Amino acid sequence: MIELTKVQLQSSLNKLLEHERGLTTVLEMTLNSLMYSERKNYLENCELNKGNGYRKAFAVGMGKQIELRIPRDRLGMFQPMVLALIRDQKQQLEDLSFELYGNGLTTSQIGSLMGKIYGKYYSKSAISNITATFYEQMQQWRERPLDSNYLAVYIDAIHLKIRRETVSSEAFYILLGVKEDYTREVLGIINIPCESASGWSDVLKSIKQRGVEKIGIIISDNLTALDTVIPLVFKNSAHQKCVVHLKRNILNKVASKHKTEIATDLEEVFNLNLMNDTVTKAFDRLDSFAQKWRKNYKHIGNLPFNPMNELYFTYTNYHPQIRRMIYTTNWIERLNKEFKRTFKIRNSMPNFEAALTLLSKVAMDKEEGYFGYPIYNFKFDEKLNKLV
Template sequence: MKNLHFTQEQVTKILEEIAIKENGLQELQKLSLEAMMRAEREEHNATNGDMSNGYRPRRTFGRGKIIELRVPRSRNGQFYPILLSLLRDQEEECRKLAFNLYGAGLTTEQVGQIFGDIYGKEYSTSQISRMFDYARNDVQTWLQRPLEPYYPIIMIDATFIYTRRIDHVSKEGYYTILGVRADRTREVLAVINFPTESANAWEVVLQSLKERGLKEIGLIVCDSLTAIEDSIWRQFPETEIQLCAIHLQRNVNKHIKPKDKALVAEDLKEVLRTGDRNDTVEKGYQRWLEFCSKWGKYYPSIKRMGENNRYKLNFTYLGYDYRTHNMLYSTNWIERLNRDYKRTTRMRGALPGPDATILLLGYVAMTRSAYQRKIPKIDYEQNKFHWEE
């Protein structure tokens, strides 16, 4: 074959005859790739004193179809065609594109249709799902990574997403922990599934953070779940706790008639005010007691709130620099993340299982570019938090 000589016109004619056949373009692509790899092996053998040693099979994509390639081998086993690296990079990009579309809110079926438009072949939902294997590994590795020993601030909250488990669908809890690092950037430390939310489950989550290297937390901001503070203090006894002020407002509103809500909201705004350099925890709690006394005359449930000393934890933020109050008094940062979770999962209805849900939520959490920026003004609090220079 090496002694055959074709004119340019003959070569063109041969290629045209191959191209017009069924799957001819794929065949031309296969012939070209294999010829390039054989030529590369000849160069390798001449340079390294190696010898050819047959072929091995390799699959790749070509115009929406699988192409079976014969990859040349050498006797010493050190030959690896540069072309294979290019093909592997192309396949990796395909998998990343598929999961980026999925993570942006598209279903696997919609991703398959888009791939059909790009590559000339519609991919099934199972084929698209298999493309996510690399992402599953990346997300799991990220969620299990070692943690810093110290976080000045951590916010915790659970969001509920329809999830299929065995033969039924129900809303299940997905626990998220968002941490502020000593360099003033943020990162999600964990996304963990429990069917329901409870203080005991949160204790398990906090214990898992300690196992990954976390030793000290300055402040934990959380909702007012019953006994959540006991679970936190069993794991981190020196940590201060701020019960979310926004959750407190919502809780109060549940007990108020519609006609009184505007007046109650105005009073609560004064009770939970921020940015006053002269304010203290004691002053804030005293305003709360006066609020409960005023409205407790009309609503016994509000009166009972005033008799529960636990509500003092809603005013912990007043013990910090007044310029940080509006960042510390609620779980707003993590609630924004929860909204992003819901935006990503909304189009899918019920997700096929907890693992699939954590894959999506983990992807959303690990790709938030806003968390890479330093939080302004948070380092005004120098006494209770330790910041990196």
């Protein structure tokens, strides 16, 4: 056996490194030698076991594919530590890719960044293969079992540009629930291209199939047909329509000279601090408001003639301590702002599955953050707590 001096060995390595795959070859030789030595030491301490050849495998090292000869033993008990290190590197790569994707980067941008970190550009397809696991994890999260009871569920929409045959804006509806321990979680993220009674029925039935039995109150915008579907799926659930959206819609259609006065009147109509308030009393205030402005604005004058507008006053049935939390969907709009911030750096999503995956990642991050802190105001309302 020829023994090389340190200088001779260094010279041989330098010549090898001059070749295009030189560094990769050295890495392969080093890892394979380490595994061979590791098995040798292992067998020396295990007299009943023997070597059993090698198996070929491929891995990524320093941004390039490397070929490994993994030594085996007859009893199948030997596991080289080198493989664990390689798996750790792969897991780190996947975790980093997930995190970057979850922050809105495209597969091309992730591939370029990986090149700067690991020394080799990763193609779109390579990153897509990695993020495929991410897709599966997010789908499992969206289909996870849910609690049986929720004090409140907020429903609101975010509109995103989705590429199908052409790029168009589509609605994704977010369902945010308040649990019995007063923390929050996202129950569902659903893509409904066109609102309908059947669409909302499918949404509510889907969370019911995942375990939800009772919801104290559902808070939403004035969504098409939702008010007729809720009693059919969750018959004991109250429904509160978003007052903030109603005010906004009213004020958007009035002259500038009247806006301040009308806004003040609306504050009185939707007074949240009246201890003995009822839906009937509140609707009477709405009627008086409509009579005052009927001559100027038809859309205000017509408000009392729609009996479903009573759903804007459901909050009056609850303790004043929680009215401000249930008369609007603003709680979920904070989450929607996080969604918009993430999607801001992307012109459009390649498909609705990609959008769902990215929305799911942002929602999961929020659950691990401030959604995990209890909102104790809900404990003041005995009616809501008893219902669930």
